[in-house]
Amino acid sequence: HLTLLLGPMAESSPFLAKKRCAVVTGGNKGIGLEICRQLASQGVLVILTARDEKRGIEGVETLKKSGINPDDLVFHQLDVTDSDSIASLADFIKAKFGKLDILVNNAGIGGVILNRDALAAASGTPGAQVNSGEVTKQTYELAEECIRTNYYGPKRTIEVLLPMLQLSDSPRIVNVSSSMGKLKNI
Template structure:
């Protein structure tokens, strides 16, 4: 059986990492884990392989979704190595805000906070600078759009009707406070 091929943008941590793990663990799917930072991406792929997955289950490829040449390189890689794409998970994104320099989200003070409490903390402590907002639009909208456009011809080659999944973050969540 020919494996299904999946690309996960921003696959080196958080939701993207878990999506990679679950897709690769279910068998029959080769996951291309992408990340901007080559070291972090390689380490994430190695962490996924440690519990028994192989380099045919998880492949790392560097991708900066704001860089046209990086997107083209990924599309060429997928076309050359696999000839098709079955699943595209657009997960890479940025928050569009500036955090205080001393912020460490792995800090113990965040461990006991639920998502509403974290959001409340952010509202009080982050800045919404114009450059950060521009970066968020460039990444979250245009970057995702350009990756999708570049990979769409390969999704159309899928024998299992290619799928695109866009993963929003809490930054895209609308709620009245």
């Protein structure tokens, strides 16, 4: 009985009851934006999230301008390091969609401060050796922030959204990483 799973919303909107719903954390740029584009182009309703509301809305607008159906995109602010922010997202999903089918944990930080000028200078010289100590700077505080964002952020997000994922016929959790997420960079 779909009504029991999705609540009163299912009676008023059979479309939403059948449409797959995805959350993409850090969806406003780069890999996250492309994941949003690909999911929405497949007819999945995508909740694009970002820490910064302005950048998140810009991400949604970028996707709409590229031809993505506006009905397949929604923005919601999310800071994966903030429990209240995660709870707000969960309340939003529960109220609007009743369930969640896909969670893509993409939000993350690099864990180092990059000296772009030093990198550009080294990159412009053929055969130049790049000394990572000159190009990057690491701090204890930044390492803590990296772990708080890249490990505990997805962990808390999964814990809070799992009950809604369990309402899906085919739930998926995807954890995205990049070379910047390697422990050697912390």
